[in-house]
Amino acid sequence: MGLLSHRVERSDIVAGDHIYSWRTSFLYSHHGIFFGENIVIHFTNDDPTIKSKSNDRSSFITCTSSTPSITCTSTCAITKLQTTCSYPKYCGFRKQDSGVKISCLDCFLGNGSLYLYQYDVAWYYLIAKIRGGTCTTAKSDPPEIVFRRAMYLLLDHGFGEFDLLENNCEDFALYCKTGRLLYSRGERVGGSGQVSSVVGVPTSVAVGFFLSGPVALATTAALYSFNRYSIDLIYRLRGIKVAVEDLAKFRANGNRPMKKD
Template sequence: MGVFFNKIDKEQLKPGDHIYSWRQAYLYAHHGIYIGEGKVIHFTRGAGQEIGTGTFLDRIIFSASPAHPADNPCPRCGDSPRLDGVISSCVDCFLSGGDLYLFEYGVSHALFLAKARGGTCTLAKSDPPEDVRHRAKFLLENGFGVYHVFKNNCEDFAIYCKTGLLVNTSISVGRSGQAASLVAAASAVVSSPLRFLTTSFGGLAAVTYGMYSVSRLVSDIGVRRDVHKVAVEELVANPSLDDSSVANDIAKEE
């Protein structure tokens, strides 16, 4: 793995890997957990389910479900009874014609900042592969709640499977590096008071990029203080664990 490339071959896949593939000309990436035997468990949305119905995101983000007609199912996946929510697909259906990339865990601060595009790595450590697969398989049977592009998306699902961490405050983003990058970019452009300290284009660009980088870093699941570990059985038994009031109660008990 390097600063610019996380691309891997299918032969390099290991059970428990967090993988992703870019969609819509690198506009966003779809994430999942490889569980072995050519299968990936991932969290998808139905039309209009990312942050509500009929939002502008419906027009630029399509469902990542396997695109096979009902009368001609994938020979590897079979005739899947469910095409959104947490689903299991073969690697090829998951990739949907895209390349395969490996999401990195436990990276250094320097490498994290060098990878300017969010949703490719985190400072957080991964749990053992058997724990990762257990969470993914359990959520395949029990679901992962309502899809939300900023708070509960496919990357949030994969990061939870890898770490067991949930956010316990009511903020605008969940665990997703993609969502954090989008928010950080908007914040850096419109909110930085330091942008008034320079008049040159180069200085403005440097200040804006610095604010963007800091915002990304403090939003990463590996450094945030508003997270706690939740067993997957507890998450399913209490679907409102993503609500800050419930999560804070659990954190106090711990």
């Protein structure tokens, strides 16, 4: 893994890591929290009315690597692909009316490669990244806290309604890793690096349009990087720390934090 790519091997990741995989020719990426034992907890835009494969809140953790591999019958709602599933009995487990689910690592990746999201990076490292949604200047909490948040959201209250701009898979993973939510004027907005990149493009291009030559190119690139860094900095400094047990109440009670995590 280097400056240009966060691609890693499966042996490089541990439980509690924030991982992602690029989709549709690197158009966007899908994010999740690695559970360990070849399992990922992630937030999707699957139909939330579909019932879970199991009503047992804890039975899925008994699966082992000796489980026979078959073609997964639960086609990924994002990639629309079928892959070889390592844990067919438990892959796709989630509560009804919740977009938080578990998938085996194979189904999570689809046909994509594995990447590791970076935390507590220097500002110049973040700016050097052309694409957003790969790193943040925010610090991650210890793995056991990350793991507890992800499990709680899977088995209890979920993570709300999926929204591409304000509440997506990267926002879910960021919350699990940091416990922070970003609010503006009482309304929740996402901290997604992917979204900040898209938001920063129009302004950068608009300014660069009135210039010409190398100056236009440099100005556009500088504004684009500044927009991404500004949003990430706001998330890190102004993001509200909310205990996962209080997340549902926090969202339902005027965005008031109930207690510190």
